[in-house]
Amino acid sequence: MPRLDTIAAVATAVAPGQGGIAVIRLSGPVAEQVGQAVVRCPGRQEWGSHRILYGHVMAVDGQRRLDEVLLLLMRAPRSFTGEDVVEIHCHGGVMAVQQVMERVLEQPGVRRALPGEFSQRAVLNGRLDLTQAEAVSALVSARSRRAADLAMAGLDGGIQARITALRERLLDQLTELEARVDFEDDLPPLDGTALLNELQAVRTELLALVADGERGDALRHGLRVALVGRPNVGKSSLLNRLSRRERAIVTELPGTTRDLLESEIVLDGVPITLMDTAGIRATNDAVEQLGIARSEEALMSADLVLLIVDGHAGWTETDAQLLARIPNAVPRVVVANKSDLDGPPLPREVDVQFSALNGAGEDALVQVLLERCGAGDAAAIVLSLNTRQRDLASAAAAALARSHEVAQQQLPWDFWTIDLREAIRGLGEITGEELTEAVLERVFSRFCIGK
Template sequence: MQEINRERRTIAAVATAVAPGQGGIAVIRLSGPDSQRAVRAITSFPGEQVWESHRVLYGHVMAADGLERLDEVLVLLMQAPRSYTAEDVTEIHCHGGVMAVQRVMARVLEQPGIRRALPGEFSQRAVLNGRLDLTRAEAIGDLVSARSQRAAQLAMAGVDGGIQRRIKALRECLLDQLSELEARVDFEDDLPALDGQALLRALQSVRDELLQLVADGERGAVLRQGLRVALVGRPNVGKSSLLNRLSRRERAIVTDRPGTTRDLLESEIVLEGVPITLLDTAGIRSTDDAVEQLGIARSHDALASADLVVLLFDLSEGWTAEDQALRERIPADVPYLLVGNKADLSDAVAPADVHLSAVTGAGEEQLVEALLERCGAVTDGSLLLSLNQRQADLARVAAAALDRSEQVAADGLPWDFWTIDLREAIHSLGEITGEELTESVLDRIFSRFCIGK
């Protein structure tokens, strides 16, 4: 990694989620040379407790007057380099919720030399100090934000170093090839002839592996980010009933009266390991009701923002001109499924991707399978590693550079022409692993992390 300025000032942040009435404890983390001094200054410890690394101490955080106890706490000491950031780290474990955490945090920030941490700054320091490599740090961020068990498994593969090892091995292969080429550029008359076709095959093999990693990253992105699926149809075709069935709870009011849903309802679910946000839209029709018109306008917006549209129609009424008009409203770049609902009320056969009864559940399994397949979100055990967007973009750049070697070989150009694209590929892979980085790139990466991580 290029030399980057390391700030030595001590930082502090709440490292756990904070919400009213949620969480029995909260953790306030400090990292830097003044972390222990700051905590000693605000905490009273009864008895003879030994301050040494990786011990837990008991005490109370005191108000500035030294009389009022703000909270009963445990303090965990971790001296450098045996900590998350490889700096001196001190954690205050206080009561959860909101007010207790805020009062303790305010006392911490009152201490000289302490400032509030920026998003992802703890992880950034861990990378700068050599405690973590960049891909592991990014995987920790993915693990924290994982919305399904499968996404957490993929993130953990990154935390364990799977991405780092794979990319580093490919980069070292390219470095070996580059050293061979540079030797020929300088001392070709003194060395055995280099087999250009064998070299080209080696570069193409690395390129193919990179492209496979990019494809796996696209599949993994669905698991990390999830899908937005809009349920669209005429009033009273069963959109709300389907939402409730897939959500396994009564999220939407269901009646026989058309136009019951007046607003856009959202429900978070997980189907086959894929996080999905279901959007129950207002039934689209002509109406004079001002409130319903607002809901219909939001339904149109949902059509454009969805990753997939499920267009429901009533099998008992058949495919109507209004259904056709709705299908024509779906943007051309948004995939959709035609789902005939109320199969329990009709034996009619109508062209549809799935026949369903949202009331009885008949056809639900087929709907889930078709939904995931249409979005390209079908996952299996073959997906072991998943690059994030930054990593995948760099892998594409490296693969494109290696791809250009074919033209260089076809044109019969000298070896030094081969080294140009090879160096570009090596540099791009180094940016993935953190071996070729600048301070601005690091700042951009970690700014997407949560504060306290």
Template sequence: MTSTDTIAAIATAVSPGEGGIAVIRLSGAQAQAAVRAVVRTPGQQLWASHRVLYGHALAADGVQHLDEVLVLVMLAPRSFTGEDVVEIHCHGGVIAVQQVLDRVLDQPGVRRALPGEFSQRAVLNGRLDLTRAEAISDLVAARSRRAAELAMAGLDGGLQRHISAARERLLDQLTELEARVDFEEDLPPLDGSALLAELQAVGVALRQLLADGRRGEALRQGLRVALIGRPNVGKSSLLNRLSRRERAIVTDLPGTTRDLLESEIVLEGVPITLLDTAGIRATADAVEQMGIARSEQALASADVVLLVVDGHAGWTDEDAALLERLPEGVPHLIVANKGDCPAGPMPDTIEPDVTISALHGDGEEALIQRLLQRCGAAETGGVVLSLNQRQRDLALRAAEALDRSREVAAQELPWDFWTIDLREAIRALGEITGEELTEAVLDRVFSRFCIGK
């Protein structure tokens, strides 16, 4: 499989009975020829760039109609990938679009696209830098409005401009240093203090980007919040309250929830997966035991745990036992439910973080704010750019390389020692934008994309 192949894939979500259209995308030298062989366009329609043609996709016998389609032609270099790109717009669904795709893949020189291969070709052909390509993937995967806004900021080039500006500042300093290494006797002295101040200023800017990236991670990836508590304390009522719908069955019978229930919500722009766990207790019921086992797995994978207690009944030995079972290192909140009833006794060593009434909604806003604060997602309003994990690792590598320049300056080492860490920082920033990349890195980045993008 080489970058000279013509590739094809369905570029839209496909689901039975849903979607008005489905798009098949081709990119490469054989894209137009392959579509011409599959689609018959009546009359004298012109196969020119950036024109839409009407026709029918035909079966292999050249007679049977598979679908009524539109064809969009975008010839190089004015296309997403920089190559000839042709799209076939079929009716939505599954069968028709898959039949047309199979016909396309039967054409000489055409193969199925790998995940992210269209975006990868756009980067290799200079149509996108790597940060913009990754922003496309983030936009497709966005689960909230704020996550989409962050992705668009990256797609608009905001991150690329920040990283490229920092890299240019370092390249300017490297040029000065290398000139002193080769021609120091012929040039005016270099101010080491000013040089160090400039390197540290770039390092501070990178640290700020890293801080924004950590806060933005909650907006991008979302949080998993597990609700735990002994049976009948109101976990399911709380889930339904936050979800704004009857997601869980609520009764007065203890042990009603016997399996792990999930609900997707958005709180203050942060995507949240709520996990309503089966009440953890000793039981001989085999079905309930399976639910409890799944609950314990959910606790281990959660970003934060809400330990729900019955505020009217007060603290019990069972509540204390559950608190002891919470995974070490996972943040938790103690939520006293049934705040609309008289409060029961609580030990001096235990104070609920929030008191709520899942039935009436009292205390709900306080719970949301404490939840976001506990998992570090409360201050995301000022985040305008967000680095993904790969970008954060590289930005951190660059910042740490610049930090080492302080030690070099303190030891008053020759200029060529300064260039070692400076080059490392420049390389790391180049990998963020794609200016310095290997094929292995590209393959790893784009393997996480969806097929057709």
């Protein structure tokens, strides 16, 4: 699809006093012309494709220098978007980037890029398939090494290759079916059992990809884990132990934690946000009451709740009440802290014994935590479908499941093709072989502006 306009955006993060350089990216038919108009390159530097030029961005008067920059020109089709692309590498921060961007947008035929528009043009121009474009976004937002590895697997074409292979198998079966619909008298009989087995084999593989994708969500988006319990049972000590730093104040006085305290960590490749909550108890302290109210909110929003009890003091009626207050839909792990001290026998509700003092039981705690969230074997995932891709794969699997009903009712071959076509169409939408404007809008509206 040809583009008549040229788009521009800042392609790097911009913050006051942060970053030595920033990159402003242009793509479109007048990108090179804009670069020549905005950047003055001294001497006899050659404006060649895939060359770096040195110069200055000049003010409108052509006299005042706004910034010292490097300019990279990539002519079509050898660029990210498949169009003429210019990147202006200026100094980082805010003001220099803003002034250079203003000069670019002042040029005729240039407008500010929409979210994900560079990647969208790359897809439309055949530089990337849809799964690779989505992998680019996942790589940019990766919060752990494993999340970055999964994004790279998608960027390398792993998802596209797997889905395309499954789609080709379905297309082969559709071809056989359509041939029987049109020329059944001239062809040998089609083995319905073998056909059904092949469709169900593809369905099984799709369901496995969906399951891996659901576990991979923990690697991509992370988990929010709320630490709850009575005052002074060791919630803050547990947070400090897992965080490997003194993130929370720890004293022997109950009610020390009065607000929701968060700490970002990574456990076995899974990003975890630990939320240390105020100890839940009856109190007349107004500030502590606000903290307890936030603890109640954390119970509702968490992906998992760690209920901390005092293993030295033993299980109490208050612990049982707190356990009952955790929503049924939220996974929970009951941790008996202070395992380094002797205590009474613990009830079956306790999953792990742990010592925030010396770290005993930490490995078991991490393993149970990840298993309860469905991320226990996330490290073994090779490919991970995102939510959009999983929805389409699940719909395709459901369409293939209906072939059982068609077979049992012994309906003619043309009835088989209905659900088979639906499955093929869904898989094509995953990779972009079945593109619609709605698909493009749904995918690229979630991208950052400069990507």
